[in-house]
Amino acid sequence: MEKGIALRIQEKYGQLRKSERLVADYLRDHASVRLEMSITEFANTLNISEATISRFTRALGYKGFADMKLALASESTPSQQFVNLPAEIKDTDTLTDISFKLLGSLGSAMNETQKHIDYEDIQSVVTSVLASRQIVFMGVGGAVSVCEEAVHLFLKAGIQATSHRDGYTQQVVAATATEQSTVFGISHTGTTEDVASALNVARRNGARTVAVTSNLDSAVAKAADTAIWTWTPNTPQIPLYGDFLEGRVCQIYIIYLIYLGVLFQSNGKVPEALGVTADTLKSYYQKR
Amino acid sequence: MEKGIALRIQEKYGQLRKSERLVADYLRDHASVRLEMSITEFANTLNISEATISRFTRALGYKGFADMKLALASESTPSQQFVNLPAEIKDTDTLTDISFKLLGSLGSAMNETQKHIDYEDIQSVVTSVLASRQIVFMGVGGAVSVCEEAVHLFLKAGIQATSHRDGYTQQVVAATATEQSTVFGISHTGTTEDVASALNVARRNGARTVAVTSNLDSAVAKAADTAIWTWTPNTPQIPLYGDFLEGRVCQIYIIYLIYLGVLFQSNGKVPEALGVTADTLKSYYQKR
DNA sequence: CCGAATTGGAGAAAAATTTCATAATATGCA
DNA sequence: TGCATATTATGAAATTTTTCTCCAATTCGG
Missing domain, CATH: 1.10.10.10 (Winged helix-like DNA-binding domain superfamily/Winged helix DNA-binding domain)
Known part of the structure; x- marks a missing residue:
């Protein structure tokens, strides 16, 4: 192509x-x-x-x-679909309207995120992940599902990953982090104190820390060695519709990118692990 | 056009x-x-x-x-450029290449999903959710994170939602479902026996059952009252790169659409709940 | 064979490319 | 640092290519 x-x-x-x-x-x-x-x-x-x-x-x-x-x-044509974005969703909209606007919002949010990627940052994170013994994802509230998704991906690929969703456990894990760890803090607003604090502790212990946030000036971003930016609308930092739907898909996009980077730079180790996992799952499902 | x-x-x-x-x-x-x-x-x-x-x-x-x-x-090329993706990501690609291809892949997957939406189905699901006392999300493996995300959204909006990730608990919950329940089964391939079985049980108990899957001919789809289709590449149903990255975002897209539908059709109840939640969270974070 | 419709040729107009002179910038040297 | 020189970047104008317009030649049906 x-x-x-x-x-x-x-x-x-x-x-x-x-x-x-x-x-x-x-x-x-x-x-x-x-x-x-x-x-x-x-x-x-x-x-x-x-x-x-x-x-x-x-x-x-x-x-x-x-x-x-x-x-x-x-x-x-393909990109046109994403253009019409500051499309505010109104409560008079039909489901059809909403589906279009939502698609536009999510699409262009990812688009903007992609445009601003600092590939050196991503590369260094990928390198860290490959060099680490354990990978930790931390997030609370809406970020939890992103952490879960990340863990699931990496586990399948044979990389030891865990996710922690409460401040207490996050502290505990951060306290026991070492140079062998890569710790991700995911927070859209970047204001999640629990995550920021945990990242700081982990960093002091020599772990590599990475933030995924839409605010590079925030506590979480500052607590990390590397902060990766995700797009956010210029409109208020208030969960207008209950949550930052676009923010979530941007986080997922970044996680996928890192995952694919790890995949391709693992010298075949990871794809091999994937194969083993796939085989195992297949026989697991067939047995039943 | x-x-x-x-x-x-x-x-x-x-x-x-x-x-x-x-x-x-x-x-x-x-x-x-x-x-x-x-x-x-x-x-x-x-x-x-x-x-x-x-x-x-x-x-x-x-x-x-x-x-x-x-x-x-x-x-x-209506959108061919983007359609055929993660399968097409090569290990010689740079991170930059990958980021573009991934964006294209995720974007067009959502796009295709949107194109095929049956709004009557979505509407009936929204109505069910609004009428139900409890909402249940079931998924295993990669679908877990989507379920978690859904639960988080609905909980914030004051709607009782839970998520279950293991076959055993899914059976238990399905067994106790009633006409007052809406049960979602999320499975990209639609072959997850656990979920299909749980949906069947829940349905027999009178619950409203909804499948989100890329295969309308699958066990999970057939076990549900309403099956909502998500896009899948024509290429094999094998988790080539560990998972169906695009499938996941399509599922999220559908969940968001249902969520927004619920939001706007709740006669202000849900937005009100969102406000209360936001206020509570705000003072929670300020106290500390 | 007439007249209306169709078609192509030739040149005008528009668009794109190349050339080349000048301006801007970097480099070397005292 | 200041100055001279080399290098590079840029736009104006000339050239080439592409497209459009006009009109004369041709075709075709009666």
Whole structure:
């Protein structure tokens, strides 16, 4: 499959010239809208020359402007679904309306999260996980289910993972953490004192600590060696509809990414474990 | 949504001139291939003049040849780019690649799920939940975290919900279910015997039973009054990378949709409960 | 053979690309 | 640091390619 423009930009951004980055930025911000402009109009819009745009398209590996426009057009549909987001859900909405808006919200939240990923951070977390003897996930309230999901994934892959949902146990586990541990604290708002405190303790004990939060300025983020950011709407930090539904899927997205990273960097150890697990489960279910 | 070219051709075919029909026929026969040719090349290919092609595009309602090419490009791959995923993640991929593919995969899985929603089913489930005294979620393995998430949401909203992750407890709970209960069974493959069996028992006891699964032909689906479908890739039902990552987010999506439906149809009761919960949590965190 | 409809050719217009001169920036050296 | 020089980035203009428009030639039905 042909590479999408977002990926191309991400890969090449460092090598782009200043004026070319203008093009890249514009395209990233308007990824969902079909580009109807001619190269001349486009150049005027961005106040740069047509030559720059032409060079840019080549730099990204397209055959030219027309080629890029075409490629863009064929991408546009999939991403369009995510665009219409600050879609507030109203109580007059039908279930159909809600399903569309919810899809848009969740999709674009993940999208934004992806856009802001710091891959060095992710990589270092993956490395930590691979080097650790035990992996611990900590979260309270809504984050619990994400921790559970993470544990389930890693366990299946043969990596010792546990999840702890109450402040007391979190303290206990943190207190016994070592350099051999990687401890994740998951908190959307980042204000969960229990988790922040546990991370601090674990860190003092030499464990590698990782936060997954939408607020990098929060207690939980500051308590961690590495803080991974998840998207949050600009609108209030109040659980408007009972919870940060989008926040949850962003956390899951990050966890999956780390999981897949671990999977692929384990030199076959993990896929092997997966195979063993799958076989075992199969015979377990067949016996009954 | 913009009209597709196939439809336009169908509508206008009678009014097209002979040479224009050549264009139409060609386009119909090559619908899936992205048209890369310039109008000149295209004219040579068909042995007709450029003017004819230009007129043709207008006849179909496009602004011109370029416009048609663009429109064609966005039709060609409705969302294929993203559909076929984790199966397609290769171990040579960088974290950046993986993050894009994962996003695409999760996004289009939700998208497909949304497309296939039967709103009458969802509505009837929402009604059941509102009418029930207790809500039960059952799942094993990877579905556990989804059940936990569901319980957390509903509890916050003042709705009595519980989650059960082992076959034994599931049987016990199913055995004591009544007409006042709504019982959810969550299973991606739908083959989880424990859950299917529990649903059957609960149903026999008069409870309303709901399945969330990607296989409507499965034991779990058949054991339920209402089966809600989640998307699954066409590729094998084997946990290639340890689990059905996309399946999980689809399940969550469905749960969220039901939750929001309940929220908005509760005549203010639920939002009120949410407010109380939020206040309580706030003072809980402030006290410490 | 006439006249309306259809078609293509030729050139105009628009769009995209390439070239090249200039501006901006970095580098080396005293 | 200041200055000269090399390197790189950029846009204006020229060139090429693509598309559109107009109109004359052709076809076809009567």
